[in-house]
Amino acid sequence: MLAAGVAGCSATGLFNWMETFKSRMQASTRPLRLLPLIRAEGLFKGLWGVGLGPSALSMGLASSLRMGLYERTRDGLQARAAPPFGELPHEKSASSVALAGLVTGLVAYPLATPFFSLKTNLQSRHGVICPSTGLYTTGNAVGSPPVLNPYTLSPARILRAAAATFRPQAVLPFTIRGAMFNTGHLWGYDTAKSALTAGGLPDSPLVHLLSGGLAALSASLLACPADVVCTLFMSGASPTLGGAVRLVHQRHGPAGYWRGAGVLFTRLCPGLVTHSVIYEQLRCCMGLGYLK
Numbered sequence: 001m002l003a004a005g006v007a008g009c010s011a012t013g014l015f016n017w018m019e020t021f022k023s024r025m026q027a028s029t030r031p032l033r034l035l036p037l038i039r040a041e042g043l044f045k046g047l048w049g050v051g052l053g054p055s056a057l058s059m060g061l062a063s064s065l066r067m068g069l070y071e072r073t074r075d076g077l078q079a080r081a082a083p084p085f086g087e088l089p090h091e092k093s094a095s096s097v098a099l100a101g102l103v104t105g106l107v108a109y110p111l112a113t114p115f116f117s118l119k120t121n122l123q124s125r126h127g128v129i130c131p132s133t134g135l136y137t138t139g140n141a142v143g144s145p146p147v148l149n150p151y152t153l154s155p156a157r158i159l160r161a162a163a164a165t166f167r168p169q170a171v172l173p174f175t176i177r178g179a180m181f182n183t184g185h186l187w188g189y190d191t192a193k194s195a196l197t198a199g200g201l202p203d204s205p206l207v208h209l210l211s212g213g214l215a216a217l218s219a220s221l222l223a224c225p226a227d228v229v230c231t232l233f234m235s236g237a238s239p240t241l242g243g244a245v246r247l248v249h250q251r252h253g254p255a256g257y258w259r260g261a262g263v264l265f266t267r268l269c270p271g272l273v274t275h276s277v278i279y280e281q282l283r284c285c286m287g288l289g290y291l292k
Helices: 002-014 016-027 034-041 043-048 052-080 094-124 155-165 168-198 205-235 241-252 254-258 261-285
Strands: none
Touching: 002 016, 002 052, 002 261, 016 034, 016 043, 016 052, 016 094, 016 205, 016 261, 034 043, 052 094, 052 155, 052 168, 094 155, 094 168, 094 205, 168 205, 168 241, 168 261, 205 241, 205 254, 205 261, 241 254
16 A cells, blocks of 8 residues: 555656646636646646645545555455356456456545545636735636645645535545546556566566556546546536536537546556556565566
8 A cells, every 4th residue: 555655646746737737628618728828827836736735645545545455356356256258267357357446446536535626626726826816817717716825735734625625525526537547547557467468578667667558548538527527526617516517518518528538648648657667666675576
């Protein structure tokens, strides 16, 4: 769990600017371009530093639980299942891998919801803040103040703000998003790693890197619809979960549920590659060996 938590915090910190851009784009009713945004607001103030503290806390907590519980859950499910036709009993089945990802995601993400909800609120509503009034002058929440200094890293302030802004209704969409992401990530990673090592490649950082990249594709496709709905609900664009689902369709049609899928993949790919390599190396250093 420690290895997974450190890996989750590290990957989140490195690529938080991508997560902020994705959240701002999904919540915006107008097209948003990366380079003009950086020129207007700066890379750190406009993207990288926004919600970094709660983002790292939420992903570190979720990663430590979902990855820490995954291997034992997968092996337990596999031991209780009859092997599919043509497979030996000790071989991992696609169903046990996918189900373990779903189960561990359902366990991990409810606990991280308050921090992720705060992170999403800060990132999706962000814009230029007037120094004299403290109100947004650009972005998706013009005329309103941020619920917290977007750049704070103080755990005490983050905890107070997360408790003050937490809505129990946010648990369901975030858990669904997390479960879909976790299923896509761990199914993609485990399947790709097994295929690469079975093909003759040694279990090494190269395999972890390639598997992390392939896992990002499956995770993006599965998680994107829930991610879009989650962003609109947690940003306050819709007061209800059902309203957020309808709002996506009203604004962009069915394709709107995959709005930002390319950005999500671009965000997840380097993050999951980094996460996979750090996680596997930390496991090895702790004497646990690579993930089997």
